[in-house]
Amino acid sequence: MEPQTEGLQVKVTGGHQDKTLTCITTCTLTDKPTYIWSKNGHKVKEDPSSLYSDSFSDADNYSCAVKGHENLPAPAVCKKCWRVTYTHQSICTLKGSTVDISCSYTYPSYHDIKQAFWFTKWSGMDTEDLSSVPGYEGHIEYLGDKKSDCTLRITDLRLSDSAGYRFRFITSGDRFSGSPVSLTVTDVVLEMDPTSVSEGENVTLTCRTNCTLDPITAYSWYKNGQPIPNSNTYSPVYILFTVSSEDTGRYSCAVEGHEDLPSAEVTLTVRYGPKNTSVSVSPSGEIVEGSSVTLTCSSDSNPPVDKYTWYKNNAGHYQSISNQNTGPQHVFNHIKSSDTGEYYCEARNEIQTGRSESINMDVKLVLGQDGWSVTYTPQSICTLKGSTVDLSCSYTYPSGTVTTTFWFTELGTGKEPEDLGQDPEYAGRLEYHGDKKNGQRLKITDLRESDSAEYKFRLLTDHEGGKYIGSPGVTLSVTGTVTFKAKLLNSI
Incomplete structure (x- = not known):
């Protein structure tokens, strides 16, 4: 309640119920004033006396004024009305x-x-x-x-x-x-201690406010925006015991009744060594000699893997084939059959090393394809009995080293070709010329009519299964004599 005038006040004295009210001024009025008393806004008494007694209830409101100055009343007094x-x-x-x-x-x-x-x-x-x-x-x-x-x-x-x-x-x-x-x-604030740990350590989450909410019966805890099962607590503290990599994520909390107003998320980072390390082969399917093949090592870790090492089984012992390569891929630009074998990789970060299971890679040769060829020049020859002939060819092969070359006309009893050089019929009449790289020439002397046949070239390499026959071969026809036919023209 705020005063409306200065100098005139109502003073209250007396017992619990009956009160004596006195209209007082800060100085003595020179004229003999008449006092007007009001109760609850209504005039109840006009008297020269400045005193007024009444039963003073909680709801009653009293004020006084000097007659002639009713517009300047004393501030009203009451027990509980304001x-x-x-x-x-x-x-x-x-x-x-x-x-x-x-x-x-x-x-x-x-x-x-x-x-x-x-x-x-x-x-x-x-x-x-x-x-x-x-x-x-x-x-x-x-x-x-x-x-x-x-x-x-x-x-x-x-x-x-x-x-x-x-x-x-x-x-x-x-x-x-x-x-x-x-x-x-206040905000709901999640405090996490610590925010970065290694696997096996504990993490303490604390849900705080800047003032005391009333009442708080429980706290809810969340990971990546989803409630953590069976995590409601009556304490503002929640402990993650013996954390693993699966505990990595964003955490928040909320107070019961205000689940729609969770704290800001705090990210927990869990450090761990390489897990689920594995090797994949690209492209998938059959691996053919001469093709490009990539081995890729995959692993889950935090921090990321900083070094990969590749190993191949060599006669029962695994040896590193990485050389200076520390990346996740090992590339065979032109794979060889000798690359057949078992491989595995190791992935390492600052915490530990993880090893993959071994995989078996089988490199196959496909005959007549992928680099195998024999070209004859020419492919058909007709010549005279008793003369000499040269049969020429050039050849290619995918890889390795040529170990054996020969010519043949028939398959032996084991269905394998037999070298003409071992045939008694050609003894002293055959010569092989050329190298074991890309070409050869067969020279046959003192030709016989029985030499007429289809001649084919055979080559073998040092790789398993590395053998090839150039087919069709060269057709050789040997004729006996030259017949001269003449026609006599009669003179006219």
Whole structure:
């Protein structure tokens, strides 16, 4: 309640119920004044005496004035007629939530409410209605009335909304402001200690607020936005025991009843050595000599693998084939049949080394394809009995070293060709010319008619299965004599 004039006051003395009211001034009035007493806004007594006695109830309101100056009354006095009552004097709530500041107020019954509002600051000599403060539009709602309810609702709370809130009302005869309600808006904050660990260590999660929420019955815990099963606790502390790589993720917490307002996420990083190390072969399927093949080592680790090492089984012992290559791939640009064998890889980071299972790689030769060829020049020859002939060919092969070359005309009893050089019929009449790289020439002397046949070239390499026949071969026809036919022309 706020004074309306200075110099005239009502002093209350007496017992619990019966009170004596005295209308006093700061100085003695020179004229003999007449005092006018009012009860609940109505005149009840006019008397030269400045005293007035009555049964003083909680709801009654008294004031006095000097006759002739009724427009300058003393401030009204009462027990409980001017009051603002808050359900909670201090409130702690979460950012983003909605809060109702419950409030009721009383005033002399003969007064009418002219204005009721909430404020947090004074503007000069007056208060500043929150509904007119920039930033509060659509953010606050007065749920009260102009009788007794003064409840204020604030939605989508911000940290900046933390302040002391006061209710103020103005009546037809006076004005009054309640004491402040302390509103503290807090985040839910997840603290993680530590945030980076190695497998097997423990991690402590703590759910904190800057003020005490009332009441808190339980806390909820989340990983990657999903509730952690069976994790609700009555304590703000949650411990991850003996963490593994599967515990890596983003963690948050919330208080019961406000699960829609969780804390910001905190990321847990778990360091671990290479796991699930494996080798893959590309392309998949049959591996053919001369093709390009890539072995790839894959592994899951944190921090990432910093070195890969490749091994091949050599006569029962694995030996490194990485040389200077520390990457996840081992490439055979032109694979050989000698590359057939068992391989595995090791993946290493700063914590430990992981090894893959061994894989078997089988490199195959495909005859007549992929680099095998024999070319005859020419492919058909006709010559005379007793003469000499040269059969020539050039050849290619995919890899390795040529170990054997020969010519033949027939398959032996084992279905394998037989070298003409071992045939008695050709003894002393055959010569092989050329090298074992890319070409050869067969010279046959003193030809016989029985030498007429299809001649084929055979080559073998040092790789398993490395053998090839150039087919079709060269057709040789040997004729016996030359017949001369003449036609006699008669002279005319």
